[in-house]
Amino acid sequence: xxxxxxxxxxxxxxxxxxxxxxxxxxxxxxxxxxxxxxxxxxxxxxxxxxxxxxxxxxxxxxxxxxxxxxxxxxxxxxxxxxxxxxxxxxxxxxxxxxxxxxxxxxxxxxxxxxxxxxxxxxxxxxxxxxxxxxxxxxxxxxxxxxxxxxxxxxxxxxxxxxxxxxxxxxxxxxxxxxxxxxxxxxxxxxxxxxxxxxxxxxxxxxxxxxxxxxxxxxxxxxxxxxxxxxxxxxxxxxxxxxxxxxxxxxxxxxxxxxxxxxxxxxxxxxxxxxxxxxxxxxxxxxxxxxxxxxxxxxxxxxxxxxxxxxxxxxxxxxxxxxxxxxxxxxxxxx
Amino acid sequence: xxxxxxxxxxxxxxxxxxxxxxxxxxxxxxxxxxxxxxxxxxxxxxxxxxxxxxxxxxxxxxxxxxxxxxxxxxxxxxxxxxxxxxxxxxxxxxxxxxxxxxxxxxxxxxxxxxxxxxxxxxxxxxxxxxxxxxxxxxxxxxxxxxxxxxxxxxxxxxxxxxxxxxxxxxxxxxxxxxxxxxxxxxxxxxxxxxxxxxxxxxxxxxxxxxxxxxxxxxxxxxxxxxxxxxxxxxxxxxxxxxxxxxxxxxxxxxxxxxxxxxxxxxxxxxxxxxxxxxxxxxxxxxxxxxxxxxxxxxxxxxxxxxxxxxxxxxxxxxxxxxxxxxxxxxxxxx
DNA sequence: CTGAAAGCGCTTACAG
DNA sequence: CTGAAAGCGCTTACAG
Numbered sequence: 160x161x162x163x164x165x166x167x168x169x170x171x172x173x174x175x176x177x178x179x180x181x182x183x184x185x186x187x188x189x190x191x192x193x194x195x196x197x198x199x200x201x202x203x204x205x206x207x208x209x210x211x212x213x214x215x216x217x218x219x220x221x222x223x224x225x226x227x228x229x230x231x232x233x234x235x236x237x238x239x240x241x242x243x244x245x246x247x248x249x250x251x252x253x254x255x256x257x258x259x260x261x262x263x264x265x266x267x268x269x270x271x272x273x274x275x276x277x278x279x280x281x282x283x284x285x286x287x288x289x290x291x292x293x294x295x296x297x298x299x300x301x302x303x304x305x306x307x308x309x310x311x312x313x314x315x316x317x318x319x320x321x322x323x324x325x326x327x328x329x330x331x332x333x334x335x336x337x338x339x340x341x342x343x344x345x346x347x348x349x350x351x352x353x354x355x356x357x358x359x360x361x362x363x364x365x366x367x368x369x370x371x372x373x374x375x376x377x378x379x380x381x382x383x384x385x386x387x388x389x390x391x392x393x394x395x396x397x398x399x400x401x402x403x404x405x406x407x408x409x410x411x412x413x414x415x416x417x418x419x420x421x422x423x424x425x426x427x428x429x430x431x432x433x434x435x436x437x438x439x440x441x442x443x444x445x446x447x448x449x450x451x452x453x454x455x456x457x458x459x460x461x462x463x464x465x466x467x468x469x470x471x472x473x474x475x476x477x478x479x480x481x482x483x484x485x486x487x488x489x490x491x492x493x
Numbered sequence: 494x495x496x497x498x499x500x501x502x503x504x505x506x507x508x509x510x511x512x513x514x515x516x517x518x519x520x521x522x523x524x525x526x527x528x529x530x531x532x533x534x535x536x537x538x539x540x541x542x543x544x545x546x547x548x549x550x551x552x553x554x555x556x557x558x559x560x561x562x563x564x565x566x567x568x569x570x571x572x573x574x575x576x577x578x579x580x581x582x583x584x585x586x587x588x589x590x591x592x593x594x595x596x597x598x599x600x601x602x603x604x605x606x607x608x609x610x611x612x613x614x615x616x617x618x619x620x621x622x623x624x625x626x627x628x629x630x631x632x633x634x635x636x637x638x639x640x641x642x643x644x645x646x647x648x649x650x651x652x653x654x655x656x657x658x659x660x661x662x663x664x665x666x667x668x669x670x671x672x673x674x675x676x677x678x679x680x681x682x683x684x685x686x687x688x689x690x691x692x693x694x695x696x697x698x699x700x701x702x703x704x705x706x707x708x709x710x711x712x713x714x715x716x717x718x719x720x721x722x723x724x725x726x727x728x729x730x731x732x733x734x735x736x737x738x739x740x741x742x743x744x745x746x747x748x749x750x751x752x753x754x755x756x757x758x759x760x761x762x763x764x765x766x767x768x769x770x771x772x773x774x775x776x777x778x779x780x781x782x783x784x785x786x787x788x789x790x791x792x793x794x795x796x797x798x799x800x801x802x803x804x805x806x807x808x809x810x811x812x813x814x815x816x817x818x819x820x821x822x823x824x825x826x827x
Numbered sequence: 828c829t830g831a832a833a834g835c836g837c838t839t840a841c842a843g
Numbered sequence: 844c845t846g847a848a849a850g851c852g853c854t855t856a857c858a859g
Contacts, residue, residue: 181854209549212853273542514837
């Protein structure tokens with residue numbers, strides 16, 4: 160199939176490329192009859208235009224990239240989806256880029272900054288570590304989502320996140336209040352000061368407050384997948400069968416744990432209580448329904464877009480915004 | 494941050510842009526010392542290059558687009574993921590485009606064909622209807638996945654799919670063999686000849702073979718979401734409480750139905766049996782584990798990529814490939 | 828309201 | 844091994 164260029168259209172319509180470009184960009188200064196003729200020719204040829212050529216000249220308005228790490232994470236996906244919602248009607252265009260677990264989202268950002276002249280970034284589900292150094296020279300505003308950028312060297316990075324420590328505390332407290340003392344924690348690494356480490360610290364706060372000692376072998380590091388959590392849970396409960404409750408740092412982990420318990424002849428919540436984290440849709444449908452910390456997806460999305468636009472369009476300073484999460488009491492704890 | 498162009502690099506390195514372009518493209522005909530100098534300057538400047546400018550000149554090799562309809566469909570996502578796997582080492586580059594339920598994937602294809610010079614297309618989870626007419630003039634090879642393009646006007650469209658009718662038959666037969674006679678079907682529309690209609694026909698075959706009449710009110714059209722299936726199931730079971738089995742045309746629908754039944758005091762499979770379709774990962778972890786038709790994600794992905802490459806690189810004729818699905822007997826039927 | 832011309836950042840024959 | 848120059852398809856002052 161022949162691919163038509165603006166030049167072909169111009170020739171066919173008997174006008175100059177300038178004029179074709181004008182109608183293409185819906186500029187007002189074109190004679191109505193001329194416009195219609197050009198539009199007819201474009202329609203006939205299924206003309207679409209070459210984005211590369213356009214991008215080469217046009218500043219593209221403000222292009223904002225939403226960089227999402229982890230394609231198969233339902234919570235992160237919901238978050239990205241919600242951001243796209245809050246993007247409507249804004250004076251900027253957005254593009255969404257997925258990078259997988261092994262990839263470097265900062266390299267991706269750098270590339271996007273050059274290749275597509277991306278002016279602002281929203282990182283969804285990333286980490287902040289040494290790799291971030293490549294962005295040192297970049298003065299584009301960016302916001303980290305679900306993670307605090309407060310104590311980092313990024314002066315132009317905003318962030319939107321929940322109080323992970325407080326929510327870790329609440330999750331653990333729910334279990335303690337239900338009378339549990341031999342409680343396991345399934346989640347990400349405890350070191351550092353990312354959200355997972357904070358949830359862990361919060362959980363420790365609750366334990367300390369209730370004067371319940373924590374058996375360190377009950378901290379279980381696991382992959383954030385059904386299969387990973389399942390396997391980890393099976394071997395954990397082999398060695399620590401007297402554990403009566405689990406704080407899982409994601410709903411997906413919780414599902415895997417519950418499945419494993421079921422297969423070992425223990426039911427949830429009768430024998431073991433489980434609390435999850437994130438509050439993805441499945442948590443309302445799983446059997447049992449999951450008691451979990453629900454992250455306010457919509458709030459996080461809205462605030463993230465808002466703060467970025469404030470920085471980008473009004474030159475405001477980056478803010479670090481804490482949004483309220485909520486413990487949803489359902490059926491998996493007793 | 495200054496964005497460096499090839500020209501800046503050339504000046505800083507004291508060479509011509511031609512030379513910079515050469516090292517950028519890793520061409521062999523550059524003096525080693527020159528190459529190193531240029532590379533050093535590029536590294537210092539975090540030079541990345543402008544994709545628009547590059548795309549304007551370079552044919553881009555063979556670019557293939559995987560167009561996925563429905564971001565939140567776990568089955569389709571797994572399929573796309575698997576395709577990317579089978580893409581490794583191929584002499585072509587791939588890009589993945591998501592369109593949501595309302596969007597027109599054929600318009601997307603047309604746009605991609607022009608804007609990015611996409612040479613081949615893989616449609617994941619689409620429909621073939623009148624909208625497809627816009628591709629009439631396009632002679633790029635394409636393959637439809639999970640749906641047959643055999644009886645369409647697209648002479649250059651291949652397709653890879655399972656035998657939906659046979660699998661619909663098997664799903665229903667499983668329920669019949671377990672002794673059920675009042676069976677409901679939850680799924681997409683019955684008309685047309687897409688996969689859903691075929692699954693329906695297959696189910697009817699099984700019913701007819703067993704001389705079990707089908708009460709038309711037991712066909713329930715529903716959205717393919719947890720919430721949609723849940724709501725539909727609640728009102729359906731209000732009016733048809735004597736139904737003892739459900740054939741759900743997707744696992745997600747099945748989960749919603751099971752949840753609804755549970756909330757109405759019926760348990761699965763003790764009171765109602767449920768068979769799903771697709772075999773997504775959650776079907777192995779849900780409680781009860783779901784008896785379901787497992788689509789061979791990896792086979793579909795491999796064959797799709799294969800047939801497209803055969804058409805694109807070797808000029809072969811489009812094929813229509815049926816891959817084997819498998820009924821996975823688990824816990825939700827008794 | 829319309830068009831000729833310069834230029835966006837890169838690649839690629841072509842000549843040396 | 845290296846560079847000057849043309850050109851990819853478009854946009855945009857500028858002039859009329």
